[in-house]
Amino acid sequence: GQNIDQPTEMTATEGAIVQINCTYQTSGFNGLFWYQQHAGEAPTFLSYNVLDGLEEKGRFSSFLSRSKGYSYLLLKELQMKDSASYLCAALDSNYQLIWGAGTKLIIKP
Amino acid sequence: GAVVSQHPSRVICKSGTSVKIECRSLDFQATTMFWYRQFPKQSLMLMATSNEGSKATYEQGVEKDKFLINHASLTLSTLTVTSAHPEDSSFYICSAREPGTVSEAFFGQGTRLTVV
Numbered sequence: 001g002q003n004i005d006q007p008t009e010m011t012a013t014e015g016a017i018v019q020i021n022c023t024y025q026t027s028g029f030n031g032l033f034w035y036q037q038h039a040g041e042a043p044t045f046l047s048y049n050v051l052d053g054l055e056e057k058g059r060f061s062s063f064l065s066r067s068k069g070y071s072y073l074l075l076k077e078l079q080m081k082d083s084a085s086y087l088c089a090a091l092d093s094n095y096q097l098i099w100g101a102g103t104k105l106i107i108k109p
Numbered sequence: 110g111a112v113v114s115q116h117p118s119r120v121i122c123k124s125g126t127s128v129k130i131e132c133r134s135l136d137f138q139a140t141t142m143f144w145y146r147q148f149p150k151q152s153l154m155l156m157a158t159s160n161e162g163s164k165a166t167y168e169q170g171v172e173k174d175k176f177l178i179n180h181a182s183l184t185l186s187t188l189t190v191t192s193a194h195p196e197d198s199s200f201y202i203c204s205a206r207e208p209g210t211v212s213e214a215f216f217g218q219g220t221r222l223t224v225v
Binding site: 033040041042043044045048085087089095097099100101102104 | 143214
């Protein structure tokens, strides 16, 4: 079956760095997305990786290893507004998005 | 980027009544749209895949007669919660992707449904 695993909750300190991991098993693979969702709001797009390696976008970076079925989202210089849930989603061979359960990130002062 | 608009953002209805939620793709044709439900502190749960011009595909455990989906045009899908009950109170979100691409999913703003 298809499966996405990511930690349920993480806690980090303002100004620090945090890495949220995601492992996936899908029928075929056409890329991996990361989304941010604040409570009571719809998810917003953060990043898309389809090739191995690191994609950097400001304070956020996303990494993919296709051979390992593994991705991570790296958040630097954490701010209180980064407190949110982070959703990992893989695109399978049918271009269907398979969603992880999300990682709730708590930022402490 | 592409935009998906969802309406209404909040609705309160009485138990036993029906509520219609609209999802529109504003600048692309969405042959497929997705309807999700999200309970507090939980992740997105796919309810159904809405296909333009054909019947929706429902996920296991989702009652198709209770959650009516209509996708009559390439830019509009509607979800009607029929005979709503308090346990249907939830956050409903639609999304769409540009067909045949690896584009990101674009989400509507979500609808907070409260059944009293």
